Amino acid sequence: xxxxxxxxxxxxxxxxxLPGVGKKTxxxxxxxxxxxxxxxxxxxxxxxxxxxxxxxxxxxxxxxSDTPECAICANHLRDxxxxxxxxxxxxxxxxxxxxxxxxxxxxxxxxxxxxxxxGPSDLTIDSLVQRLSREGSEIKEVILAISPTMEGDxxxxxxxxxxRDLPEINVSSIARGIPMGGELEYADEITLGRSIVERQRQxx
Numbered sequence: 363x364x365x366x367x368x369x370x371x372x373x374x375x376x377x378x379x380l381p382g383v384g385k386k387t388x389x390x391x392x393x394x395x396x397x398x399x400x401x402x403x404x405x406x407x408x409x410x411x412x413x414x415x416x417x418x419x420x421x422x423x424x425x426x427s428d429t430p431e432c433a434i435c436a437n438h439l440r441d442x443x444x445x446x447x448x449x450x451x452x453x454x455x456x457x458x459x460x461x462x463x464x465x466x467x468x469x470x471x472x473x474x475x476x477x478x479x480x481g482p483s484d485l486t487i488d489s490l491v492q493r494l495s496r497e498g499s500e501i502k503e504v505i506l507a508i509s510p511t512m513e514g515d516x517x518x519x520x521x522x523x524x525x526r527d528l529p530e531i532n533v534s535s536i537a538r539g540i541p542m543g544g545e546l547e548y549a550d551e552i553t554l555g556r557s558i559v560e561r562q563r564q565x566x
Contacts, residue, residue, distance in 0.1 A: 363385055363389070370389075370392055370393075370396070373388075373392040373395075374388040374389050374392050375388075377391050377392060416428075418430070419469075420432035420434075420435055422435045422493070423435055423445075423466060423467045423468050423469060424468065424469040424470075424471060424486050424489070425451060425454055425467055425469050426451050434454075434466065434467060435466065440464050440465060440466060441464050441465040441466070442465075442466060442500040442501070443465070443500050443501060443502040443503065444465030444466065444501070444502070444503045444504075444505065445465060445466045445467065445468050445490075445493075445494075445501050445503070445504050445505070446463060446465055446466070446467050446468070446505045446507050446558075447467075447468045447470065447490065447504055447505065447506050447507060447508065447521065448467060448468070448469055448470065448507050448508065448546070449469075449470050449471075449472055449473045449508050449509065449514065449517065450469065450470075450471075450472070450546075450547070451469055452546075452547040453469075453507065453509075453546045453547060454467050454469060455547075456546050456547050456549065456551075456554055457507065457546070457554060457558060459551055460551045460554050460555030460558060461555070462554075462555035462558050462559050463555075463558045465505075466501075468486065468489075468490050468493065469486065470485040470486050470487065470490075470508075470517070471484075471485050471486050472484065472485055473485075473508065473509075473511075473513040473514050473516070473517040474513060474516050474517045474520055475513045475516075482520060485517075487520075487521065487524065490504075490521075491524060491525070491528075494525070494528055494531055495528065501531065502530070502531065502532060503531065503532045503533075503534060504521075504525060504531055504532070504533050504534070505534050505535070505536065505558070505561050506518045506521060506522070506533065506534070506535040506536070507535075507536045507546065507557075507558065507561075508535075509545050509546050511545075518535060521533075534561045535561060536557040536558055536561050537557045537559075537561055
């Protein structure tokens with residue numbers, strides 16, 4: 363693809379690195395930004411830069427946050443006795459959109475995948491165990507809401523084995539309303555909400 367400007371070419375190159383954005387779409391976006399008001403383009407650039415360099419992760423659940431404690435962990439009206447364990451921040455957003463769950467979360471930051479070189483130590487599993495073992499903890503149930511893929515099932519199995527040393531904690535998993543091989547973020551809200559409500563206790 364030939365470009366009339368090196369600056370346009372550079373912009374298209376960067377935009378096309380985004381997931382799902384090909385060269386043609388990147389060019390369309392770049393030309394749109396070029397024709398937009400200068401303040402609008404500058405605001406977008408500033409918002410992206412602030413997101414990248416100023417956003418942080420919750421010290422408790424590892425969800426994205428603007429402060430050391432995310433809004434969910436800081437909300438004492440939520441059920442403090444239940445923790446929903448998810449692999450990714452996008453799963454928190456998906457479950458919250460169902461309006462069926464009012465407990466807390468714990469974001470693992472991925473799933474166990476030997477092929478990709480991701481082991482238990484690369485996830486926030488130790489942080490979860492420490493959180494559950496902390497003196498004075500109100501947590502009584504852990505819901506494993508992990509996508510039912512091979513890697514997800516491996517992670518759920520590892521967690522259930524890891525948590526069996528905490529007999530006071532009930533471990534459950536979301537009902538299989540989510541199809542095998544499916545990703546939580548792509549599930550419709552009704553199916554995902556029903557999966558949370560009809561969760562099943564995990565065998566240990």
